[in-house]
Amino acid sequence: MTTQQQPAPILSVHDLRKDYDGGGHHLQILRSVSFDLMPGETLSIVGPSGSGKTTLLGLCAGLDEPSSGTVTLAGHDMGTLSETERGSVRARHVGFVFQSFQLIGSLTALENVMIPLELLGQNKGAREKAVELLRRVGLEDRIHHYPLQLSGGEQQRVALARACVHQPAILFADEPTGNLDSATSAPIVELMFGLNREMGTTLVLVTHDANLARSTQKCLKMQDGSVIESH
Template identity: 40%
Template sequence: MIRATGLRKLYGDARARRAALDGVDFSVEPGDFVAVLGPSGSGKSTLLAILGGLDRDYEGRLEIFGSELRGLGDAALARLRGARIGFIFQAFHLLSHLSVIDNVLAPSLFAEGAGDLRLRALALLDRVGLVDRRDDPPTELSGGQRQRVSIARALLRKPDLVLCDEPTGNLDAETGERIVDLFRELHVEEKLTLVAVTHEERLARAATRTVRLRAGKIDGGEA
Protein backbone atom coordinates (compact mmCIF):
# COMPACT_ATOMS: atom_id res chain seq x y z
CA MET A 1 0.00 0.00 0.00
CA ILE A 2 2.90 2.31 0.88
CA ARG A 3 6.52 1.60 0.15
CA ALA A 4 9.08 4.22 1.03
CA THR A 5 12.78 3.69 0.49
CA GLY A 6 15.61 5.97 1.47
CA LEU A 7 13.33 8.87 2.33
CA ARG A 8 15.22 12.05 3.12
CA LYS A 9 13.80 15.44 3.95
CA LEU A 10 16.03 18.47 4.38
CA TYR A 11 15.02 21.75 5.94
CA GLY A 12 16.95 25.00 6.03
CA ASP A 13 19.16 26.71 3.47
CA ALA A 14 22.54 25.81 2.02
CA ARG A 15 24.36 27.16 5.09
CA ALA A 16 22.34 25.29 7.67
CA ARG A 17 20.84 22.12 6.30
CA ARG A 18 19.10 19.84 8.73
CA ALA A 19 17.70 16.44 7.87
CA ALA A 20 14.26 15.94 9.38
CA LEU A 21 14.27 12.48 7.78
CA ASP A 22 17.53 10.78 7.03
CA GLY A 23 17.20 7.54 5.09
CA VAL A 24 13.89 6.10 6.22
CA ASP A 25 12.62 2.79 4.82
CA PHE A 26 9.01 2.21 5.72
CA SER A 27 6.18 0.15 4.31
CA VAL A 28 2.56 -0.30 5.12
CA GLU A 29 0.56 -3.30 4.01
CA PRO A 30 -3.23 -3.36 3.71
CA GLY A 31 -4.75 -4.05 7.11
CA ASP A 32 -1.77 -2.73 9.08
CA PHE A 33 -2.27 -0.51 12.09
CA VAL A 34 1.11 1.11 12.59
CA ALA A 35 1.95 3.31 15.55
CA VAL A 36 4.77 5.77 14.85
CA LEU A 37 6.55 6.68 18.07
CA GLY A 38 9.48 8.94 18.83
CA PRO A 39 10.49 12.08 20.69
CA SER A 40 9.42 15.57 19.73
CA GLY A 41 11.31 16.73 16.65
CA SER A 42 12.22 13.20 15.52
CA GLY A 43 10.42 13.60 12.18
CA LYS A 44 7.05 11.97 12.79
CA SER A 45 4.86 14.74 11.33
CA THR A 46 7.32 15.19 8.48
CA LEU A 47 7.05 11.50 7.63
CA LEU A 48 3.26 11.56 7.71
CA ALA A 49 3.03 14.61 5.46
CA ILE A 50 5.26 12.92 2.89
CA LEU A 51 3.44 9.58 3.06
CA GLY A 52 0.15 11.33 2.39
CA GLY A 53 1.43 13.33 -0.56
CA LEU A 54 1.08 16.66 1.24
CA ASP A 55 4.79 17.35 1.02
CA ARG A 56 6.41 16.35 -2.23
CA ASP A 57 9.74 18.00 -1.57
CA TYR A 58 11.71 14.94 -0.47
CA GLU A 59 14.47 12.64 -1.68
CA GLY A 60 14.09 8.90 -2.07
CA ARG A 61 11.32 6.72 -3.44
CA LEU A 62 7.71 6.64 -2.37
CA GLU A 63 5.01 4.43 -3.83
CA ILE A 64 1.45 4.78 -2.67
CA PHE A 65 -1.25 2.43 -3.95
CA GLY A 66 1.22 1.17 -6.51
CA SER A 67 2.16 4.54 -8.05
CA GLU A 68 5.40 6.40 -7.63
CA LEU A 69 4.21 9.61 -6.03
CA ARG A 70 6.55 11.83 -7.99
CA GLY A 71 5.06 10.54 -11.22
CA LEU A 72 1.54 11.69 -10.35
CA GLY A 73 0.28 15.04 -11.54
CA ASP A 74 -1.48 17.43 -9.17
CA ALA A 75 -4.96 16.38 -10.27
CA ALA A 76 -4.23 12.66 -10.01
CA LEU A 77 -2.68 13.10 -6.60
CA ALA A 78 -5.61 15.20 -5.36
CA ARG A 79 -8.04 12.56 -6.58
CA LEU A 80 -6.12 9.78 -4.91
CA ARG A 81 -5.85 11.71 -1.66
CA GLY A 82 -9.52 12.64 -1.61
CA ALA A 83 -10.86 9.19 -2.35
CA ARG A 84 -8.41 6.90 -0.61
CA ILE A 85 -6.58 8.73 2.18
CA GLY A 86 -7.98 10.36 5.30
CA PHE A 87 -5.92 12.77 7.38
CA ILE A 88 -6.21 13.62 11.02
CA PHE A 89 -3.85 16.48 11.66
CA GLN A 90 -1.99 17.45 14.80
CA ALA A 91 -3.69 20.87 14.51
CA PHE A 92 -7.22 20.18 13.39
CA HIS A 93 -7.55 22.55 10.42
CA LEU A 94 -11.28 23.10 10.89
CA LEU A 95 -13.03 25.98 9.16
CA SER A 96 -14.43 28.32 11.79
CA HIS A 97 -17.16 29.83 9.60
CA LEU A 98 -18.75 26.42 8.94
CA SER A 99 -20.84 24.27 11.25
CA VAL A 100 -19.54 20.98 12.60
CA ILE A 101 -21.40 18.91 10.01
CA ASP A 102 -20.30 21.16 7.15
CA ASN A 103 -16.71 20.77 8.31
CA VAL A 104 -17.12 17.03 8.05
CA LEU A 105 -18.61 17.40 4.57
CA ALA A 106 -16.44 20.23 3.22
CA PRO A 107 -13.56 18.24 1.70
CA SER A 108 -16.06 16.05 -0.12
CA LEU A 109 -18.22 18.80 -1.55
CA PHE A 110 -17.34 17.82 -5.11
CA ALA A 111 -16.84 14.10 -4.52
CA GLU A 112 -18.43 11.76 -7.00
CA GLY A 113 -20.16 8.48 -6.36
CA ALA A 114 -19.63 8.53 -2.64
CA GLY A 115 -23.23 7.71 -1.69
CA ASP A 116 -25.23 9.68 0.81
CA LEU A 117 -22.48 11.60 2.50
CA ARG A 118 -24.74 13.62 4.79
CA LEU A 119 -26.19 10.46 6.34
CA ARG A 120 -22.73 9.01 6.80
CA ALA A 121 -21.52 12.30 8.30
CA LEU A 122 -24.34 12.16 10.85
CA ALA A 123 -23.58 8.53 11.65
CA LEU A 124 -19.90 9.36 12.16
CA LEU A 125 -20.70 12.36 14.33
CA ASP A 126 -22.90 10.07 16.38
CA ARG A 127 -20.05 7.61 16.67
CA VAL A 128 -17.66 10.26 17.97
CA GLY A 129 -20.33 11.59 20.33
CA LEU A 130 -20.99 14.94 18.65
CA VAL A 131 -24.18 14.55 16.69
CA ASP A 132 -26.01 17.00 18.96
CA ARG A 133 -23.35 19.64 18.20
CA ARG A 134 -23.67 19.28 14.43
CA ASP A 135 -24.90 22.84 13.82
CA ASP A 136 -22.40 24.59 16.10
CA PRO A 137 -19.27 26.29 14.76
CA PRO A 138 -16.03 24.56 15.83
CA THR A 139 -15.00 27.73 17.68
CA GLU A 140 -17.54 26.73 20.33
CA LEU A 141 -16.01 23.30 20.82
CA SER A 142 -13.25 22.13 23.14
CA GLY A 143 -9.95 20.86 21.75
CA GLY A 144 -10.98 17.25 22.17
CA GLN A 145 -14.31 17.88 20.47
CA ARG A 146 -12.58 19.57 17.54
CA GLN A 147 -10.29 16.59 17.28
CA ARG A 148 -13.31 14.31 17.08
CA VAL A 149 -14.80 16.43 14.27
CA SER A 150 -11.55 16.05 12.37
CA ILE A 151 -11.71 12.28 12.89
CA ALA A 152 -15.24 12.14 11.47
CA ARG A 153 -14.11 14.26 8.52
CA ALA A 154 -11.17 11.94 7.81
CA LEU A 155 -13.43 8.89 7.76
CA LEU A 156 -16.24 10.32 5.67
CA ARG A 157 -15.33 8.86 2.30
CA LYS A 158 -14.34 5.46 3.65
CA PRO A 159 -10.67 5.89 2.90
CA ASP A 160 -8.43 2.85 2.49
CA LEU A 161 -5.75 4.50 4.55
CA VAL A 162 -5.96 6.93 7.45
CA LEU A 163 -2.91 8.91 8.51
CA CYS A 164 -3.24 10.46 11.95
CA ASP A 165 -0.92 12.79 13.79
CA GLU A 166 -1.51 12.52 17.55
CA PRO A 167 -5.21 11.74 17.20
CA THR A 168 -5.67 11.44 20.93
CA GLY A 169 -3.20 14.15 21.91
CA ASN A 170 -5.86 16.62 23.01
CA LEU A 171 -8.27 14.25 24.64
CA ASP A 172 -8.88 13.35 28.27
CA ALA A 173 -8.31 9.72 29.22
CA GLU A 174 -11.91 8.62 28.79
CA THR A 175 -12.50 10.31 25.42
CA GLY A 176 -9.09 9.11 24.27
CA GLU A 177 -10.09 5.58 25.18
CA ARG A 178 -13.25 5.88 23.07
CA ILE A 179 -11.28 7.11 20.10
CA VAL A 180 -8.79 4.27 20.47
CA ASP A 181 -11.74 1.85 20.59
CA LEU A 182 -13.17 3.47 17.46
CA PHE A 183 -9.85 3.04 15.62
CA ARG A 184 -9.61 -0.56 16.76
CA GLU A 185 -13.17 -1.24 15.53
CA LEU A 186 -12.52 0.41 12.18
CA HIS A 187 -9.32 -1.55 11.84
CA VAL A 188 -10.89 -4.90 12.70
CA GLU A 189 -14.37 -4.53 11.24
CA GLU A 190 -13.84 -2.26 8.26
CA LYS A 191 -10.28 -3.40 7.49
CA LEU A 192 -9.11 0.18 7.67
CA THR A 193 -5.37 0.63 7.38
CA LEU A 194 -4.03 3.12 9.91
CA VAL A 195 -0.76 4.91 10.50
CA ALA A 196 -0.92 6.86 13.75
CA VAL A 197 1.75 9.10 15.22
CA THR A 198 1.35 9.04 18.96
CA HIS A 199 3.02 9.53 22.30
CA GLU A 200 0.37 7.48 23.99
CA GLU A 201 0.72 3.98 25.33
CA ARG A 202 -2.89 3.02 24.89
CA LEU A 203 -2.98 3.94 21.22
CA ALA A 204 0.36 2.23 20.62
CA ARG A 205 -0.98 -0.91 22.30
CA ALA A 206 -3.96 -1.01 19.94
CA ALA A 207 -1.62 -1.01 16.93
CA THR A 208 -0.41 -4.19 15.27
CA ARG A 209 3.07 -2.78 14.70
CA THR A 210 5.20 0.04 16.05
CA VAL A 211 7.92 2.05 14.37
CA ARG A 212 10.22 4.29 16.35
CA LEU A 213 11.84 7.41 14.93
CA ARG A 214 14.89 9.01 16.44
CA ALA A 215 16.51 12.07 14.86
CA GLY A 216 15.05 11.29 11.45
CA LYS A 217 16.00 7.62 11.38
CA ILE A 218 14.10 4.45 12.19
CA ASP A 219 15.36 3.37 15.56
CA GLY A 220 16.27 -0.29 15.97
CA GLY A 221 14.31 -1.46 12.94
CA GLU A 222 10.62 -2.25 12.97
CA ALA A 223 9.11 -4.23 15.80
Protein backbone atom coordinates in the same frame (compact mmCIF):
# COMPACT_ATOMS: atom_id res chain seq x y z
CA MET B 1 -1.01 -24.80 -10.93
CA THR B 2 -2.38 -21.51 -9.64
CA THR B 3 -0.37 -19.11 -7.51
CA GLN B 4 -2.00 -17.04 -4.74
CA GLN B 5 -1.25 -13.40 -5.59
CA GLN B 6 0.23 -11.49 -2.68
CA PRO B 7 -1.79 -8.31 -1.95
CA ALA B 8 0.16 -5.13 -2.75
CA PRO B 9 1.13 -2.85 0.14
CA ILE B 10 -1.20 0.11 0.60
CA LEU B 11 1.81 2.20 1.56
CA SER B 12 5.36 1.48 0.50
CA VAL B 13 8.22 3.76 1.53
CA HIS B 14 11.68 3.15 0.12
CA ASP B 15 14.90 4.91 1.04
CA LEU B 16 13.06 8.11 1.86
CA ARG B 17 15.16 11.16 2.60
CA LYS B 18 14.26 14.73 3.32
CA ASP B 19 16.81 17.53 3.56
CA TYR B 20 16.44 21.24 4.08
CA ASP B 21 18.92 23.94 3.24
CA GLY B 22 18.49 27.15 5.13
CA GLY B 23 20.47 29.75 7.03
CA GLY B 24 23.74 28.26 5.74
CA HIS B 25 22.92 24.91 7.28
CA HIS B 26 22.12 21.61 5.65
CA LEU B 27 19.56 19.76 7.71
CA GLN B 28 18.82 16.06 7.23
CA ILE B 29 15.32 15.57 8.55
CA LEU B 30 14.85 12.02 7.31
CA ARG B 31 17.64 9.56 6.51
CA SER B 32 16.83 6.55 4.42
CA VAL B 33 13.50 5.46 5.85
CA SER B 34 11.91 2.35 4.36
CA PHE B 35 8.89 0.28 5.31
CA ASP B 36 5.80 -1.38 3.84
CA LEU B 37 2.30 -1.38 5.19
CA MET B 38 -0.35 -3.83 4.05
CA PRO B 39 -4.07 -2.94 3.81
CA GLY B 40 -5.78 -3.03 7.18
CA GLU B 41 -2.56 -2.91 9.19
CA THR B 42 -1.94 -0.44 11.96
CA LEU B 43 1.35 1.39 12.44
CA SER B 44 2.54 3.81 15.06
CA ILE B 45 5.47 6.13 14.59
CA VAL B 46 7.08 7.15 17.84
CA GLY B 47 10.10 9.12 18.85
CA PRO B 48 11.18 12.32 20.55
CA SER B 49 10.18 15.76 19.24
CA GLY B 50 12.20 16.72 16.17
CA SER B 51 12.91 13.13 15.19
CA GLY B 52 11.06 13.53 11.87
CA LYS B 53 7.76 11.77 12.65
CA THR B 54 5.44 14.46 11.27
CA THR B 55 7.70 15.02 8.24
CA LEU B 56 7.50 11.29 7.49
CA LEU B 57 3.72 11.36 7.83
CA GLY B 58 3.47 14.35 5.48
CA LEU B 59 5.67 12.68 2.89
CA CYS B 60 3.68 9.43 3.08
CA ALA B 61 0.48 11.37 2.43
CA GLY B 62 1.97 13.32 -0.46
CA LEU B 63 1.74 16.65 1.37
CA ASP B 64 5.43 17.24 0.79
CA GLU B 65 8.01 16.08 -1.73
CA PRO B 66 10.96 13.95 -0.65
CA SER B 67 14.56 14.88 -1.42
CA SER B 68 15.04 11.31 -2.60
CA GLY B 69 13.38 7.93 -2.30
CA THR B 70 9.89 6.82 -3.20
CA VAL B 71 6.47 6.72 -1.61
CA THR B 72 3.88 4.48 -3.21
CA LEU B 73 0.40 5.13 -1.84
CA ALA B 74 -2.55 3.02 -2.95
CA GLY B 75 -0.59 1.99 -6.05
CA HIS B 76 0.43 5.54 -7.00
CA ASP B 77 4.08 6.54 -7.05
CA MET B 78 3.60 9.92 -5.37
CA GLY B 79 6.95 11.21 -6.68
CA THR B 80 5.75 11.03 -10.28
CA LEU B 81 2.48 12.88 -9.67
CA SER B 82 1.77 16.57 -9.88
CA GLU B 83 0.50 18.43 -6.83
CA THR B 84 -3.06 18.31 -8.20
CA GLU B 85 -2.79 14.57 -8.84
CA ARG B 86 -1.42 13.97 -5.37
CA GLY B 87 -4.38 15.95 -4.02
CA SER B 88 -6.70 13.72 -5.97
CA VAL B 89 -5.08 10.59 -4.50
CA ARG B 90 -5.47 12.08 -1.03
CA ALA B 91 -9.11 12.92 -1.68
CA ARG B 92 -9.90 9.35 -2.70
CA HIS B 93 -7.67 7.21 -0.50
CA VAL B 94 -6.52 9.22 2.50
CA GLY B 95 -8.07 10.43 5.72
CA PHE B 96 -6.34 12.83 8.09
CA VAL B 97 -6.64 13.51 11.78
CA PHE B 98 -4.55 16.31 13.23
CA GLN B 99 -3.45 17.01 16.76
CA SER B 100 -5.15 20.43 16.68
CA PHE B 101 -8.34 19.11 15.00
CA GLN B 102 -8.13 21.54 12.05
CA LEU B 103 -11.83 21.89 11.42
CA ILE B 104 -12.99 24.70 9.16
CA GLY B 105 -14.37 27.25 11.59
CA SER B 106 -16.96 28.70 9.23
CA LEU B 107 -18.58 25.32 8.58
CA THR B 108 -20.84 23.36 10.89
CA ALA B 109 -19.84 19.91 12.14
CA LEU B 110 -22.04 18.34 9.47
CA GLU B 111 -20.58 20.49 6.67
CA ASN B 112 -17.04 19.73 7.82
CA VAL B 113 -17.76 16.00 7.63
CA MET B 114 -19.41 16.30 4.22
CA ILE B 115 -16.43 18.00 2.55
CA PRO B 116 -14.49 14.83 1.56
CA LEU B 117 -17.64 13.42 -0.06
CA GLU B 118 -18.33 16.68 -1.88
CA LEU B 119 -14.78 16.73 -3.18
CA LEU B 120 -15.28 13.24 -4.59
CA GLY B 121 -18.54 14.29 -6.19
CA GLN B 122 -20.46 11.86 -3.95
CA ASN B 123 -23.08 14.43 -3.12
CA LYS B 124 -25.92 11.95 -3.35
CA GLY B 125 -26.50 10.65 0.15
CA ALA B 126 -23.55 12.65 1.49
CA ARG B 127 -25.64 14.28 4.16
CA GLU B 128 -27.06 10.97 5.36
CA LYS B 129 -23.59 9.40 5.49
CA ALA B 130 -22.19 12.35 7.41
CA VAL B 131 -25.11 12.38 9.86
CA GLU B 132 -24.72 8.64 10.42
CA LEU B 133 -21.02 8.97 11.12
CA LEU B 134 -21.59 11.90 13.47
CA ARG B 135 -24.20 9.79 15.21
CA ARG B 136 -21.61 7.02 15.57
CA VAL B 137 -19.15 9.37 17.20
CA GLY B 138 -21.92 10.51 19.54
CA LEU B 139 -22.52 13.95 18.08
CA GLU B 140 -25.93 13.51 16.47
CA ASP B 141 -27.30 16.41 18.49
CA ARG B 142 -24.38 18.69 17.60
CA ILE B 143 -24.40 18.42 13.82
CA HIS B 144 -25.32 22.07 13.27
CA HIS B 145 -22.83 23.41 15.77
CA TYR B 146 -19.72 25.28 14.66
CA PRO B 147 -16.29 24.13 15.86
CA LEU B 148 -16.07 27.00 18.33
CA GLN B 149 -19.24 25.68 19.98
CA LEU B 150 -17.68 22.25 20.52
CA SER B 151 -15.23 21.02 23.16
CA GLY B 152 -11.78 19.71 22.16
CA GLY B 153 -12.89 16.10 22.38
CA GLU B 154 -15.99 16.81 20.32
CA GLN B 155 -13.97 18.62 17.70
CA GLN B 156 -11.60 15.68 17.43
CA ARG B 157 -14.56 13.33 17.01
CA VAL B 158 -15.85 15.54 14.18
CA ALA B 159 -12.33 15.48 12.67
CA LEU B 160 -12.31 11.71 12.90
CA ALA B 161 -15.73 11.49 11.25
CA ARG B 162 -14.47 13.77 8.47
CA ALA B 163 -11.38 11.62 8.02
CA CYS B 164 -13.44 8.43 7.69
CA VAL B 165 -16.62 9.51 5.92
CA HIS B 166 -15.32 8.64 2.44
CA GLN B 167 -14.01 5.28 3.66
CA PRO B 168 -10.36 5.98 2.89
CA ALA B 169 -7.92 3.14 2.36
CA ILE B 170 -5.53 4.70 4.85
CA LEU B 171 -5.96 7.01 7.81
CA PHE B 172 -3.07 9.21 8.95
CA ALA B 173 -3.33 10.59 12.44
CA ASP B 174 -0.76 13.03 13.75
CA GLU B 175 -0.86 12.87 17.54
CA PRO B 176 -4.67 12.58 17.50
CA THR B 177 -4.92 12.65 21.29
CA GLY B 178 -2.07 15.09 21.88
CA ASN B 179 -4.42 17.92 22.83
CA LEU B 180 -6.87 15.80 24.82
CA ASP B 181 -6.89 14.47 28.37
CA SER B 182 -6.89 10.73 28.94
CA ALA B 183 -10.64 10.55 29.58
CA THR B 184 -11.41 12.31 26.29
CA SER B 185 -8.69 10.41 24.42
CA ALA B 186 -10.01 6.94 25.15
CA PRO B 187 -13.20 7.13 23.02
CA ILE B 188 -11.23 8.73 20.15
CA VAL B 189 -8.71 5.89 20.18
CA GLU B 190 -11.49 3.37 20.45
CA LEU B 191 -13.24 4.95 17.45
CA MET B 192 -10.09 4.89 15.33
CA PHE B 193 -9.40 1.25 16.00
CA GLY B 194 -13.09 0.43 15.62
CA LEU B 195 -13.10 1.95 12.15
CA ASN B 196 -9.90 0.07 11.36
CA ARG B 197 -11.58 -3.18 12.30
CA GLU B 198 -14.91 -2.51 10.61
CA MET B 199 -13.78 -0.80 7.41
CA GLY B 200 -10.37 -2.36 7.08
CA THR B 201 -8.81 1.10 7.06
CA THR B 202 -5.05 1.10 7.39
CA LEU B 203 -4.04 3.24 10.34
CA VAL B 204 -0.82 5.25 10.64
CA LEU B 205 -0.42 7.06 13.95
CA VAL B 206 2.21 9.50 15.09
CA THR B 207 2.14 9.50 18.85
CA HIS B 208 4.05 10.14 22.04
CA ASP B 209 1.65 7.88 23.90
CA ALA B 210 3.41 4.56 24.61
CA ASN B 211 0.11 2.81 25.38
CA LEU B 212 -1.37 3.93 22.08
CA ALA B 213 1.78 2.80 20.26
CA ARG B 214 1.49 -0.64 21.85
CA SER B 215 -2.04 -0.96 20.43
CA THR B 216 -0.80 -0.99 16.83
CA GLN B 217 0.46 -4.04 14.95
CA LYS B 218 3.63 -2.30 13.79
CA CYS B 219 5.79 0.39 15.34
CA LEU B 220 8.57 2.58 13.98
CA LYS B 221 10.81 4.19 16.56
CA MET B 222 12.60 7.21 15.18
CA GLN B 223 15.50 9.32 16.29
CA ASP B 224 17.31 12.08 14.39
CA GLY B 225 15.53 11.21 11.16
CA SER B 226 16.34 7.54 11.19
CA VAL B 227 14.31 4.49 12.13
CA ILE B 228 16.20 3.04 15.07
CA GLU B 229 13.77 0.26 15.83
CA SER B 230 10.87 -1.35 14.03
CA HIS B 231 8.67 -4.27 14.90
